[in-house]
Amino acid sequence: MITREGWIRFGVVAALVAAFEAACRFGFIPRTVVIAPTEMVVSLWRLIESGEYNDDILSTLRNVLASSLLAVGLGFMTGVLIHALPRLRAAIEPLLASYYAIPTFMFYPVFIVVFGVGDRAIIAIAVLLSIVAMITSTLTGLDRIPRVLRKTARIYRMNLPARALLIDLPAAAPYLFTGIKLSFAYAFIGVIASEFILSGAGIGYSIAYTYNNFNNRNMYGLMLLVILVATIANTALDMIDRRLQTRLRR
Amino acid sequence: MAFAPAGNASSPPPGEGVVHARLTGVSRFFDLPSGAKLHALGPIDLDIKRGEFFGVVGPSGCGKSTLLDVLAGLISPTDGEVWFEDKRVTDVPDGVGVVFQEDAAFPWLTVRDNVAFGLRRAGFDAAETKRRVDYAVGFMGLNDFAGTYPAQLSGGMRQRVCIARTLVLQPRLILLDEPFGALDQQTRLLMGDELLRLWRETNATVLLITHALDEAAMLSDRVGVMSARPGTFIDFVETKWPRERDSRIVSDPRFGGITARLWEKLRVESLKIMGTQAGHK
Numbered sequence: 001m002i003t004r005e006g007w008i009r010f011g012v013v014a015a016l017v018a019a020f021e022a023a024c025r026f027g028f029i030p031r032t033v034v035i036a037p038t039e040m041v042v043s044l045w046r047l048i049e050s051g052e053y054n055d056d057i058l059s060t061l062r063n064v065l066a067s068s069l070l071a072v073g074l075g076f077m078t079g080v081l082i083h084a085l086p087r088l089r090a091a092i093e094p095l096l097a098s099y100y101a102i103p104t105f106m107f108y109p110v111f112i113v114v115f116g117v118g119d120r121a122i123i124a125i126a127v128l129l130s131i132v133a134m135i136t137s138t139l140t141g142l143d144r145i146p147r148v149l150r151k152t153a154r155i156y157r158m159n160l161p162a163r164a165l166l167i168d169l170p171a172a173a174p175y176l177f178t179g180i181k182l183s184f185a186y187a188f189i190g191v192i193a194s195e196f197i198l199s200g201a202g203i204g205y206s207i208a209y210t211y212n213n214f215n216n217r218n219m220y221g222l223m224l225l226v227i228l229v230a231t232i233a234n235t236a237l238d239m240i241d242r243r244l245q246t247r248l249r250r
Numbered sequence: 251m252a253f254a255p256a257g258n259a260s261s262p263p264p265g266e267g268v269v270h271a272r273l274t275g276v277s278r279f280f281d282l283p284s285g286a287k288l289h290a291l292g293p294i295d296l297d298i299k300r301g302e303f304f305g306v307v308g309p310s311g312c313g314k315s316t317l318l319d320v321l322a323g324l325i326s327p328t329d330g331e332v333w334f335e336d337k338r339v340t341d342v343p344d345g346v347g348v349v350f351q352e353d354a355a356f357p358w359l360t361v362r363d364n365v366a367f368g369l370r371r372a373g374f375d376a377a378e379t380k381r382r383v384d385y386a387v388g389f390m391g392l393n394d395f396a397g398t399y400p401a402q403l404s405g406g407m408r409q410r411v412c413i414a415r416t417l418v419l420q421p422r423l424i425l426l427d428e429p430f431g432a433l434d435q436q437t438r439l440l441m442g443d444e445l446l447r448l449w450r451e452t453n454a455t456v457l458l459i460t461h462a463l464d465e466a467a468m469l470s471d472r473v474g475v476m477s478a479r480p481g482t483f484i485d486f487v488e489t490k491w492p493r494e495r496d497s498r499i500v501s502d503p504r505f506g507g508i509t510a511r512l513w514e515k516l517r518v519e520s521l522k523i524m525g526t527q528a529g530h531k
């Protein structure tokens with residue numbers, strides 16, 4: 001079901017794309033700068049059909065997946081650990097809060113030195129970029145478990161593993177899922193951006209490569225691909241998120 | 251069909267005078283963040299007899315919920331001892347069921363799965379679980395909502411889910427903390443009747459905390475009136491109602507007298523609280 005706001009949002013985007021298309025077609029925007037949206041679609045279609053970039057696309061998706069999984073897994077475990085140590089938490093919480101004020105990305109030379117040019121450096125940067133979102137969400141989720149549910153678990157004489165699995169985890173789930181959503185978004189940004197500078201493969205690398213070779217057509221096709229993948233993934237995660245939130249709202 | 255196993259309902263009424271739960275010299279202090287200690291409860295000496303329906307009334311903040319937590323083994327008393335079925339209570343004992351003051355329904359489970367939760371954990375087989383859940387869900391008027399999640403229910407209905415979830419396990423000691431607070435007056439009376447029926451059928455011992463004096467007077471065999479914090483019992487009122495009773499006893503001539511006596515004691519304690527609050531301003 002699409003809401004009224006959903007239709008308006010769709011209308012606004014459609015109108016902008018149409019205006020953009022017209023501006024390109026009537027020559028207000030030179031072709032050497034940007035190609036028309038319809039041409040981007042055609043270009044994307046062709047480059048998928050030709051299979052020319054298949055390896056790059058797969059490499060990027062693989063790295064995004066690996067980074068998100070690592071960030072979610074490690075972030076969750078770190079969050080649980082920090083939550084269990086209130087002293088440590090009080091000390092490092094301000095650091096976590098201001099973490100995203102630092103452009104983590106600038107440390108890329110360090111990662112090249114440690115991991116060399118390639119997937120491992122890319123994944124390391126993407127994890128570094130996304131893990132803190134998961135840590136923060138885990139902390140929030142564990143904080144928000146109502147005390148009365150913990151008491152209820154004790155009335156059912158549940159031991160710690162049972163409580164963690166059957167009470168704490170589902171109670172914190174909506175917040176954890178927000179963390180997963182954010183981690184994925186940050187990992188995607190981290191991977192694409194890293195590929196520009198420290199890789200010989202991937203969508204980010206290919207965009208930089210086509211740019212340097214004045215291949216506007218393929219460049220915009222690839223950009224469209226990035227937008228589509230990001231939008232589809234985010235919409236899907238959003239839908240699950242909203243469902244969790246309405247069901248678990250107390 | 252009922253909560254109780256067949257035959258139990260016709261067994262003789264529970265032994266008079268046998269102590270089921272006992273508190274001796276129980277006090278509870280809380281450490282405040284400021285470093286000060288808050289005297290929340292006690293000292294309390296209390297015997298609750300097996301099969302007794304014991305009501306507790308007291309001004310808000312006097313320590314009623316703390317009393318429940320101590321009795322359920324959820325928190326330990328700072329001083330004194332708690333006993334249940336001849337065993338010292340150090341953790342939550344087997345056979346105790348609690349309906350908390352706050353909404354404790356699991357939002358990620360449907361009404362049906364909420365009610366079945368304890369049964370599944372206790373290892374009941376599917377058939378017995380289904381039988382008891384069906385009965386409890388019907389009993390609590392939740393039939394149309396069995397597949398619904400708590401978020402879609404009103405506060406009163408969620409509380410009924412929690413009551414059903416506790417009662418299906420047939421606890422021998424049932425502790426209820428203002429369980430009908432979110433219900434309207436009619437539903438409250440009917441739920442009271444159901445609780446009485448259940449209490450008779452299962453021979454359970456009940457401790458019911460309530461802020462409604464008429465509810466305490468109507469349901470209880472004995473009502474304990476608590477003082478302002480730190481809560482201690484300042485009066486016990488024996489109602490001497492027959493075991494077979496329901497909400498219609500509100501028209502009994504003695505009902506008004508009992509309620510009046512409860513209020514007389516409670517009024518003084520409530521005024522004390524109003525006084526201290528005014529004094530702080």
Ligand SMILES: Nc1ncnc2c1ncn2[C@@H]1O[C@H](COP(=O)(O)OP(=O)(O)O)[C@@H](O)[C@H]1O
Nearest residue numbers: 280288290309310311312313314315316317479
């Ligand atoms: N965990 C706690 N820490 C500090 N103070 C508490 C805690 N639990 C209860 N109290 C205090 O103890 C007093 C009694 O609380 P409670 O038992 O909930 O009262 P009642 O249920 O009668 O309203 C209140 O003043 C309350 O603020």
Ligand SMILES: [Mg+2]
Nearest residue numbers: 314315351427
């Ligand atoms: Mg209370």
